[in-house]
Amino acid sequence: MANQPNQKLKLLYLMEILMKKTDASHGLTMNEILGELAARGIDAERKSVSRDFDVLRDYGFDVLFDSSVKRWRMGERPFAPEELVMLVDAVQSAGFLTERMALGLIAKLKWFASESQEARLDQRLDMAEYVKMNNPEVFWSIDAIQEAMHVGRKVEFRYFHFGTDGRRVLNRDGRLYRATPLRLVYAEGLYYLLTYNDHYDDMTPYRVDRMVDVGVSSEQATRNKSVSTWKMADDVRLSFGVYGDSPQEPIVMEVDGRYVSVMLDKFGEDMDLYPVADGRAKVYARAPLSPQFYGWLFQLGTDVKLLGSKKAVEAYKSYLRDTAAFYGI
Numbered sequence: 001m002a003n004q005p006n007q008k009l010k011l012l013y014l015m016e017i018l019m020k021k022t023d024a025s026h027g028l029t030m031n032e033i034l035g036e037l038a039a040r041g042i043d044a045e046r047k048s049v050s051r052d053f054d055v056l057r058d059y060g061f062d063v064l065f066d067s068s069v070k071r072w073r074m075g076e077r078p079f080a081p082e083e084l085v086m087l088v089d090a091v092q093s094a095g096f097l098t099e100r101m102a103l104g105l106i107a108k109l110k111w112f113a114s115e116s117q118e119a120r121l122d123q124r125l126d127m128a129e130y131v132k133m134n135n136p137e138v139f140w141s142i143d144a145i146q147e148a149m150h151v152g153r154k155v156e157f158r159y160f161h162f163g164t165d166g167r168r169v170l171n172r173d174g175r176l177y178r179a180t181p182l183r184l185v186y187a188e189g190l191y192y193l194l195t196y197n198d199h200y201d202d203m204t205p206y207r208v209d210r211m212v213d214v215g216v217s218s219e220q221a222t223r224n225k226s227v228s229t230w231k232m233a234d235d236v237r238l239s240f241g242v243y244g245d246s247p248q249e250p251i252v253m254e255v256d257g258r259y260v261s262v263m264l265d266k267f268g269e270d271m272d273l274y275p276v277a278d279g280r281a282k283v284y285a286r287a288p289l290s291p292q293f294y295g296w297l298f299q300l301g302t303d304v305k306l307l308g309s310k311k312a313v314e315a316y317k318s319y320l321r322d323t324a325a326f327y328g329i
Contacts, residue, residue, distance in 0.1 A: 023114035027071025095189035
């Protein structure tokens with residue numbers, strides 16, 4: 001049988017059969033496995049298939065035989081079912097991906113699932129629930145940015161916004177931007193490129209899905225004290241959005257006990273928490289004095305009060321006064 005057509009593919013087909021047709025709840029008898037091979041144009045014997053399973057085990061695949069029911073199945077997989085669910089959900093909710101790109105990635109992830117697991121993943125797919133961007137260049141842009149960072153060059157690109165008619169408008173009349181890439185950051189379903197701006201000597205963020213014609217510049221990336229000592233935490237607290245990039249300031253808040261979980265979700269282990277009277281607590285943390293922070297604080301109403309610093313309190317009062325005046329209150 002060694003000279004039969006497709007025999008060299010038998011091992012690969014066996015791996016595919018085990019990956020797609022079996023899982024922890026589903027196995028195949030030897031006869032069913034031989035039938036699957038026959039459907040793929042391969043005539044095989046039981047002993048040869050058993051030897052092939054030994055080869056797959058030697059390579060690292062968890063090929064199992066349940067003697068109680070006389071069935072073969074794939075045991076441990078590259079991704080557990082719950083891990084695939086999380087990955088599919090992450091891809092669906094990634095706003096920087098177009099719908100076509102998201103579906104393509106999900107199709108690749110589904111290869112790691114059995115047919116029964118794949119059916120469960122399909123039940124979770126509802127791309128209409130998510131706002132998706134329409135820039136198919138994103139993958140190529142990320143690749144170019146990574147290459148620029150690897151070779152120590154600046155990245156060049158054009159940047160656009162949307163006009164009042166909903167159409168793309170290139171910034172700076174379409175002239176190229178050139179900047180030193182510091183880090184790619186994923187936040188709130190979008191990818192951002194954090195760059196060093198030579199002219200202003202500071203960090204400037206750009207949304208990757210708003211970048212087009214991205215390439216590696218011939219200019220060397222800037223290397224100075226600002227770049228070498230830069231730390232993302234100094235400029236960006238992702239919990240308040242990448243554009244909430246005002247300098248981090250120490251803040252003090254008194255919060256109702258019901259909102260301690262909210263504080264932990266927002267600040268994590270970076271905050272200090274001390275109980276005070278009447279079921280309330282004081283929170284010491286750092287936050288950017290930005291509209292993103294003020295908006296988050298405002299939605300918590302009177303259950304959270306900003307006590308300090310004096311600079312933070314005055315800035316928040318100014319924000320509230322300006323907002324009230326805008327609405328004629």
